[in-house]
Amino acid sequence: MKKVLLSGNEAIARGVYEAGVRFAAAYPGTPSTEIMEQFAKYDGIYAEWAPNEKVAVEVAIGAALGGARALAVMKHVGVNVAADPIFTVSYTGIEGALVIISADDPSMHSSQNEQDNRNYAKFAKIPMLEPADPQEAKEFIKLAFQISEQFDTPVFLRTTTRVSHSKSVVALEDSHLPENKTKLAHHAAKYVMVPINARMRRVEVEKRERALRRFVETFAENKMEINDPEVGIITAGMPYNYAKDVFPDYSYLKLGMVYPLPVKMIKQFAGKVKKIYVIEELDPYLEEQIRAMGIEVTGKEIFPYTNEFDPGIIKHAILGDxxxxxxxxxxxxxxxxxxxxxxxxxxxxxxxxxKSKAYVHGDIGCYTLSYLKPLEGLHSCICMGASIGMAHGMSKALKEKGKGKVVGVIGDSTFLHSGITGLLNMAYNNSDALIIILDNSTTAMTGMQEHPGTGFTLMGKEAKKVNLPVLVSSLGIENIRVIDPNNLKETQIAIKDELASSGPSVIIAQRPCALFKRANMKPVPPLKIDPDKCEGCKACLGLNCPPIAWKEGVTREGSKRKGLAVIDETICNGCGLCAQVCKFNAIA
Amino acid sequence: MKDNKVKSILFAGVGGQGILRASDIMCQTMMEAGFDVKKSEVHGMAQRGGCVTSHVRYGARVYSPLAASGTIDILISFEKMEALRYLKFLSHDASIILNTEEINPPAVNMGELPYPADIINFLKNHYAKVIAFNAAEIAQQAGSIKAANVVLLGALSNLTGIDRAIWENVIKKSFPQKLIKLNLEAFQKGIAA
Known part of the structure; x- marks a missing residue:
């Protein structure tokens, strides 16, 4: 058996392939993105980027109702977007198989919150598996598809950033293609969720729950290790590794399935050890359910509610001060x-x-980084697509006080994800806010993924490319302007004019991401700062461009300057923005 | 180090310095040398200019891809002041490999905070083994400043006791044909640094 180093995400993609699954849909989001990027590289599969997670899940449901084994992948907050179809496909079940991957982000390495999506499993009555490392990730995704088929249910696989983005040794196996069972099968009473049918399916869900609760008692990935009988640890996922690292001799109940829980097995474990710790990141999800079984445990009174753990945090919590x-x-x-x-x-x-001094509602993307000093370009950011609704709402509520002062900014991929309806509302209900679509022709933050505005699919095929000005116009927006944001003067004039105009306005700021290779921008030589002209005013440093640095103490006769700005030519790509802000013509 | 003890290495530096590539090469080397190995890194917000770290742990059986603070055996810092940021992770007898290249953070550029002075002496006063050199200059001698990460791996290979042939074999597999000679030379220069 060939052994290779794989990240958790690479291992999941491999597992999906080995299991013979050939259909997947997703929207990119850290820490989940690489699963689809890797899966798309295998032969004979179909994989697509959907415009958002709800669409991705609906696409996967459609495939599964046609008898396919289908996968939908997203980050934790993506499950919020997709929650509507997820809660009801739990009632209908599927014909083929359906697995939904939720990649959670404890510590919010790249996210706006650290919600614990294990709660979704309990809430939506959908079984959930949680691997602890890449090898398990590969095995568990296969088990997830088996469980989905066996119990006619969608199944969640939950990872966290540390599982998705850690690498370890994984044994590869061959891919086994199961019999192709896709067909058109009509079962309207099962799939048309009008109340009369939904009430019938609701009862079926409880039957399935009972069957799964029996199944989980014998599920081989719930593992008991009895060592020292004094201390028992109940845990799941990555925290198991952290605990084993510092307490290799304690007894363990490691849960591979975190919903439903194996009640008998947990009670049996409790009978074998004296003191029990429940070790879990984020919510006391296991702890509350285990306490409800009448078992005394120590959990969140010593372990943090917030952020991811590491071996040191667990050691310090258990051994005291x-x-x-x-x-x-x-x-x-x-x-x-x-x-x-x-x-x-x-x-x-x-x-x-x-410079416009407007209140700027931000959105999710690279541009959120402009919140930081010295640009300080954003004043709010909640979730994907929210900037437009929030700008509209603030503009409506403030009336004259907000006139010419409320802006929403949103990237092209984010606009297509969930900004369109917000803009439709803004045109329909008519506010004075200005929306700026930052169109860099890619999904940049997660690493250059295609979307409906790029003209290419995930699998590299040419595709219909949405025309943003036409789309915006068709929503009912009349003031539309397309600009190049690297032309500072043009940008400033456009912002000033559109803030002053009444009714909703949209500026589309078009320039490809600087890292976007396909944009094929002509290489421009790096710029230099003329030390004889630089007056040390630091205006260029106000752009916070990585190549521009300050050299303290380099004075010049006849100038009051205390130092001078320099450009690191190895990383400057000659965009010319700093030359536009220099009042002394020192940059060329 | 006893054979069954897990050894922990912390790679630290600034985005764009080839830190994750270097830790990948190290992991592959340890796996080919017969160890269990796990590594951890964080993607996403780690854009150019931000802090980047990667934990690499190897031994007979490794559970956690993250090391507890106070247990890192070797810190390999790709930028001079970045070494100071992670000292709480180091064990008291840790070794430090330090690239003396300086990259100013924004607050230093804006004059709000100084770039720390006398870093090498500070580290030498607190840790038994500090190996400091300018990896960027050495990489330039080998043919490209971008090979600074492999220069640092050369220095690291002096501390791990793994057969050099395994390292070199992994380096050969890690780069396109036209960059292999340059990187092997960078590795050798790192060993001698």
């Missing part, structure tokens, strides 16, 4: 917040927008 190593370095270190790339088209837009 034992501190980790303390840094001998006591001075304040300058942070390195993530930054927009050199040549990023968002930089010019936000530099111009800041």
């Amino acid at each position: 034992l501190r980790g190593s303390v840094s001998p370095y006591k001075e304040t270190l300058a942070l390195r917040p993530p930054n927009l790339c050199p040549g990023c088209p968002h930089r010019g837009l936000f530099y111009a927008l800041k």
Whole structure:
């Protein structure tokens, strides 16, 4: 058996392929994105980027109702978007198989919240598996499809960032294609969820729940390890590894399925050990259910509710007041917040927008980084697509006080994800807000994924490319302007004019992402700062462009400057924005 | 190090320095040397200019891809001041490999905070083994500043006791044909640094 190093996401893609699953839909989102990118590389499969998670799940449901084994993949907050179909496909069941992957992000490495999606399993009455490492991720995704077929149910597979993005040794197996069972099968009473049918299916869900509760008692991936009988740990997923790292000799009940829970097995484990700790990141999800079984456990009174764990956190919680190593370095270190790339088209837009002094509702994407100093370009950011509705709502509520002062900014991929309906509403209910669509021709934040506005599919085929100005116009927006955000003057004038105009306006700021290879932008030589002309005013540093640095103490006769700005030519891509802000013509 | 003890390496630096590629090469080397290995990294917000770290752990059986604070055996810092950010993760007898290249964070550029002075002496006062050199300059001698990550791996290979042939074999597999010679030379220069 060949062994290779794989990330959790690569291992899941491999597992899906090995299981003979050939159909998947997703919307990109960290930490889930690589699952689809890897899966799309295998031969003989069909994989697509849907415009959002709800559509992805609906596409997968359609395939599964046609007898296919289908996968839908998303990050944790994507499940919120897709929750509507998910809660009802739990009632209908499917003809083929349906697995939904939720990639959670404890510690919010790349997310706006750290919701614990195990709650969705209980809430929607859908079984959920949770692997602890890449090898298990590959095995569990196969089991998820088996369970889906056996019990006529959608199944969740939950990962966390540390499972998705850690790498370890994985044994590869061959792909086994099962018999193709796709067909048109009409079972209207099962799939038309009008009340009379839904009430029937509701009863079937409870039957399935009972069957799954029996099944889970013998499920081989719920594993009991009896070592030291003094201390027993009940855990699941990555925290198992953290606990084993520091307490290899305790007894363990490691749950591979976190919904439903094996009640008998948990009670049996409780009978074999004296003191029980429940170790889980985020919510006391296992803890509350285990307490409800009448078992006394120690959990969130010593373990944190917030952020991901590591072995040290678990050790310190259990052994009491034992501190980790303390840094001998006591001075304040300058942070390195993530930054927009050199040549990023968002930089010019936000530099111009800041000068307008408007209240800017932000959205999810690279441009959210413009919130940070010195650009300070955003004043709110809630979730995908929210900027437009929020700008409209604020504009309506503030009336004259908000006139000319309320802006929403949204990326092209995010606009197509869930901004269209917001803009339709804005045209329909007519507010004065200005919406700026930051069209960089890709889904940049998650690493250059295709979407309906790029002209290509996930599998690399040419596709219909949505025409943004035409789309915006057809929603009922009359003031539409297309600009190049790297032209500062044009950008400033457009923002000023559209803020002043009444009724809803849309500016489409078009320039490809600086890292986007297909855009085929002509290479421009890096810029230089003339040390004889630089007056040390730091205007260029206000752009926070990575190549521009400050050299303190380089003075010049006849100038009051205290230092000078320099450009690192190895990373400057010559976008020319800094030359536009320099009042002394020192940059060329 | 006893054979069954898990060894923990922390790679740290600034986005764009080839940190994740370097930790991938190390993991592959440890796997081919017969160890169990796990590594952890965070994608997404780790854009150019942000802090990037990667934990690599190897041994007979590794559970956690993250090391507890106070247990890192070797810190390999791709930027000088970044070493200071992660000292709480280090065990008291940790070794430090330090690229002395300086990359200013925005707050230093804006004059709000100083770039820390005298970092090498500070580290030498607190840790037994500090190997400091400018990996970017050495990589430039080998042919490209981009090979600084492989120069640092050369220095790391001095501390791991793994057969050099395994390292070199993995490096050969990790780069396109035209970059192999350059990276092997960078690796050798790192061993000698």
